[in-house]
Amino acid sequence: RFIPDSITGITTDTHNVTDAHNVTWHDFGRFLDVGRGSEVSGMSELKKYLCRFGYLPSTNNFTDVFDKELESAVRAYQSSLGLSVTGKLDSDTISTIMSPRCGLRDTAHNTTDKLHVTRH
């Protein structure tokens, strides 16, 4: 089972008992090496992640299928994050996806990004 170094051992909440761990991202390790055409339960959560950070358009109906759109999104993510562009959920890509990060989207030129507001 794939467990990236940066996340290894994160099993206990030592600081704030009212906040659960971000278990969703932690669970993405099980998608390692899943390829186009596969259907894996929970893949829709990965699509939501990629949507949140600007790599997939918003929809209420993400499926668990690794489809062409997801492959394109993975390629775009890999390019943005300086990873090898393979379109596959390789260990570098999964490890980076699971890392804690800034909440701002990576696609800076998306005009619909809520965080691109200015004060007038």
Place this chain on the structure above:
Amino acid sequence: FAYFYGKPRWVKESPMTLTYAFSANNMIDYISLEEIKRVFKHAFARWASVIPVSFMEVEYYQSANIRIGWYHRDHGDGEPFDGVLGVLAHAFSPENGRLHLDAAETWSVDFETVKSREAVDLESVATHEIGHILGLAHSSIKEAVMYPSLSPRSVKVDLKLDDVEGVQALYGTNPNFTLSSLLESENSSNGG
């Protein structure tokens, strides 16, 4: 480096000074206010050393250019935090000025005393978010401060050439900045 849509930047009279303040009600209590202020002062100073912009702490939160606070979950800006790890913080593009940190994280200013495996370096995140406040978006250069991810218990506070070139294209160069000193420090941090 990358910019936000429309390449927004702060537009003020020269020499430019941006004020910042901490929220009175939305702070963490396990790091002293004095220590938090020291960390942010360092983070602002790193950016100020490369561009002709200075930063000044003020008391009045509402009227400060940059407003800093810690928040849990949904805090009203449409971008809820998500608990421990995951999203650590976010900030808004110029000239909005909001810099929000996830109160659920185990923030640290010293990994010698904070032993949690989930501890997140406050100065690293502050430096990154100030980059957004100034107008930089995420970089694809892993070593850059503006790279979007940061592992727990890691420190990334030194601006890299990518960060510096990006912010200097927005604001110009601090007359005291020398490229050679930056390259020297990059070289030494790479082990020569």
